[in-house]
Amino acid sequence: MASKRALVILAKGAEEMETVIPVDVMRRAGIKVTVAGLAGKDPVQCSRDVVICPDASLEDAKKEGPYDVVVLPGGNLGAQNLSESAAVKEILKEQENQKGLIAAICAGPTALLAHEIGFGSKVTTHPLAKDKMMNGGQYTYSENRVEKDGLILTSRAWDQASASLCNCCALNGKGYGGSGGRLQFVLKD
Numbered sequence: 001m002a003s004k005r006a007l008v009i010l011a012k013g014a015e016e017m018e019t020v021i022p023v024d025v026m027r028r029a030g031i032k033v034t035v036a037g038l039a040g041k042d043p044v045q046c047s048r049d050v051v052i053c054p055d056a057s058l059e060d061a062k063k064e065g066p067y068d069v070v071v072l073p074g075g076n077l078g079a080q081n082l083s084e085s086a087a088v089k090e091i092l093k094e095q096e097n098q099k100g101l102i103a104a105i106c107a108g109p110t111a112l113l114a115h116e117i118g119f120g121s122k123v124t125t126h127p128l129a130k131d132k133m134m135n136g137g138q139y140t141y142s143e144n145r146v147e148k149d150g151l152i153l154t155s156r157a158w159d160q161a162s163a164s165l166c167n168c169c170a171l172n173g174k175g176y177g178g179s180g181g182r183l184q185f186v187l188k189d
Helices: 016-028 058-063 076-083 086-097 109-114 127-133 160-172
Strands: 005-010 032-037 070-071 103-106 146-149 152-155 178-179 182-184
Touching: 005 086, 016 032, 016 103, 032 058, 058 086, 070 076, 070 109, 076 109, 076 146, 086 103, 086 109, 103 109, 109 127, 146 160
Parallel strands: 005 032, 005 070, 070 103, 103 152
Antiparallel strands: 146 152, 178 182
């Protein structure tokens, strides 16, 4: 079986932990992860002044697609930058059209709204992003820490590393079961 592939889009102002934790967990699970810099391959300054070096520019990473999952870290400025990017919109539309998994963390789901992705889905966000996410009534809001509705996976905050685990389990054929933010994994061969 071919290794699953993930694309993590890194924008200036992204939340460090929402970037690094999913990348680390997915790589440990054997998923080939590409961290793509929204503005190129130069190091990216995150929300707490941690600097992360992308593996590739988003432009180059796009050429290597399709991916099994596209991950959008949060951070207010990071999510805003993702929301304003035509390249991110194009990648998300392609991912949605090919029925690929899209994961967004904390404020990251607001980029889904900006790019009209997953309308009708049940989602969660950081509590401070709830009003923005619900503007227009395109989604059903969940207070769960992690919410998976079809191919849209969202989580509330950086400490819900369980979203990363959900990514890994969904991509590696392991079951996902979430209720009120509690996850149960069923291992399948």
